[in-house]
Amino acid sequence: MLRLLFAFAAIGFGLFLTSCNTLSKEECVAADWRVIGESDGAAGYEPQERFAAHAKSCERVKIVPDQTIWYQGYQAGLVRYCTPMSGLMHGQAGHGYSNVCPPATAAGFLRGYTLGNREHSLQSRLSSLQSDYGSKEAEVDDLSDKIKDAPDADRHDIRRRMDDLEDDMRRIRREQRDVEDELDDASAEVQWFQQNPNAPPPVMPGY
Structure with a gap:
């Protein structure tokens, strides 16, 4: 019984770690960092935290994200995010704001x-x-x-x-x-x- 409890705990911890990853192993391998950056910018993520999370996710497959390319995409996505109507939509949805708009x-x-x-x-x-x-x-x-x-x-x-x-x-x-x-x-x-x-x-x- 004790072994069974430990097994369930291990599974639960594994699922917790998986849920913390911003990218799957497959996504890290096939990543187009400009596209990912653009998606992150369009969602209004805080850039340093978001890129660090991607880098942490891809450590599992020994892939280092291209920060320069990602940030170029992020800036392009931010243009879509930082509009009056986008602000309205995110406010209506109850989303937070990370003070990312120039x-x-x-x-x-x-x-x-x-x-x-x-x-x-x-x-x-x-x-x-x-x-x-x-x-x-x-x-x-x-x-x-x-x-x-x-x-x-x-x-x-x-x-x-x-x-x-x-x-x-x-x-x-x-x-x-x-x-x-x-x-x-x-x-x-x-x-x-x-x-x-x-x-x-x-x-x-x-x-």
């Missing part, structure tokens, strides 16, 4: 990224509130069934718990309405940005 294109990327990330954060918050509300609602339903057959001595505690849950649900509904209003505003800003990605943001009345 000054000439960073402002446009960040404008889109900030809008998209705000929309993503609000959508995540709304989903969390809806989930929280649903779980509390289900608990209230369970307690409503339970209280029917509960001894008199327990009914007071059950009713108090139900009252607390219903207070929480009212609070969640209020917060949910606020978040929905903010999300409507954020979505309207995103829609305007999608139509005018290279234009400066409009000046709002009162500013």
